[in-house]
Amino acid sequence: MGDVGNDIGIYGGKLWAVINCSNKIEVMDVETTKRIGQIGIPNCRFIKFYLGYAYVTSYAGPVVIDPDYEQLGYVAKINTATLQIVDECLVGFQPDELEIVNGKIYVANSGGYMGAGNTKGYERTVSVIDIATFQEEKRIDVAYNLERIKADSRGDLWVSSRGDYKGLPARLFFIDKEQQKVTDTIPIAATNYWIDDDLLYVYGTEWSYITNDWDISYSIVDTRTHEIVTVPDTLFAGDTIQEIRRVPKKIITDGTDKKIEKPYGIMVHPETKDIYITDAGNYVTPGVLYCFDKNGKKKWGVESGNIPGHFVLVPIYE
Numbered sequence: 001m002g003d004v005g006n007d008i009g010i011y012g013g014k015l016w017a018v019i020n021c022s023n024k025i026e027v028m029d030v031e032t033t034k035r036i037g038q039i040g041i042p043n044c045r046f047i048k049f050y051l052g053y054a055y056v057t058s059y060a061g062p063v064v065i066d067p068d069y070e071q072l073g074y075v076a077k078i079n080t081a082t083l084q085i086v087d088e089c090l091v092g093f094q095p096d097e098l099e100i101v102n103g104k105i106y107v108a109n110s111g112g113y114m115g116a117g118n119t120k121g122y123e124r125t126v127s128v129i130d131i132a133t134f135q136e137e138k139r140i141d142v143a144y145n146l147e148r149i150k151a152d153s154r155g156d157l158w159v160s161s162r163g164d165y166k167g168l169p170a171r172l173f174f175i176d177k178e179q180q181k182v183t184d185t186i187p188i189a190a191t192n193y194w195i196d197d198d199l200l201y202v203y204g205t206e207w208s209y210i211t212n213d214w215d216i217s218y219s220i221v222d223t224r225t226h227e228i229v230t231v232p233d234t235l236f237a238g239d240t241i242q243e244i245r246r247v248p249k250k251i252i253t254d255g256t257d258k259k260i261e262k263p264y265g266i267m268v269h270p271e272t273k274d275i276y277i278t279d280a281g282n283y284v285t286p287g288v289l290y291c292f293d294k295n296g297k298k299k300w301g302v303e304s305g306n307i308p309g310h311f312v313l314v315p316i317y318e
Contacts, residue, residue, distance in 0.1 A: 052080055
């Protein structure tokens with residue numbers, strides 16, 4: 001299909017694959033996966049759908065680390081019936097994930113090409129686009145180097161910052177939809193996450209140029225209380241209970257997390273509540289897709305292609 005699949009979605013009986021470095025969207029029949037067409041978009045990143053249109057973020061320029069990068073990113077508006085780009089809206093530098101809530105498109109601007117080596121080079125805002133006019137109406141200040149943005153069941157937004165890989169840690173931020181500003185910060189790395197009902201399942205893969213190592217973590221956040229979900233843990237001294245404390249609830253409870261080298265994708269099945277997590281391994285050899293039940297026990301694992309990271313649930317066709 002091309003170089004680097006960065007996102008995937010289903011809309012209008014079509015399967016849409018965002019192929020980042022090949023500068024295109026591949027559109028296929030969702031039942032047969034046969035190509036219907038392709039749409040050229042430079043350095044395309046993420047895709048969302050709304051009322052007959054696909055919205056795609058684009059870095060707009062070449063893949064290059066440059067503190068003086070001049071090309072603003074944009075969101076492309078695509079007619080899902082004709083596969084034609086009908087409009088573009090400029091946003092910040094290197095826009096990543098986007099979300100659509102109440103007639104507004106929210107775009108996480110990263111500035112990732114500009115901030116390497118200089119924290120203040122990163123973007124730190126979420127662009128807000130009015131769908132009716134398809135114009136950027138404002139920016140919401142959040143934090144440096146944003147990447148993910150997802151809405152919960154109440155339409156409030158959860159945004160991740162990757163930090164600067166040095167002294168500024170990765171964090172998860174909450175944007176109140178009414179106040180249109182950050183009102184809470186969750187002190188965890190949130191490389192990727194999936195919201196199911198009122199729970200946010202998250203993993204963090206945080207690189208540090210100070211330690212030259214990865215810190216990998218898994219958490220569950222209650223989107224109503226903004227608290228990390230915990231469970232009781234009993235400490236014994238011999239046969240005597242020494243302490244009962246609360247510890248973060250694990251997504252994976254059977255030890256399989258120790259076998260996962262680099263978690264790279266996560267999804268929760270809306271009906272079975274099975275949890276799917278991918279492992280990119282060493283980024284060179286084929287990865288693995290794992291399925292865990294709702295209690296975090298491994299059901300199965302299967303070898304995938306290289307760097308598996310994105311999911312859609314396809315209907316069963318008779």
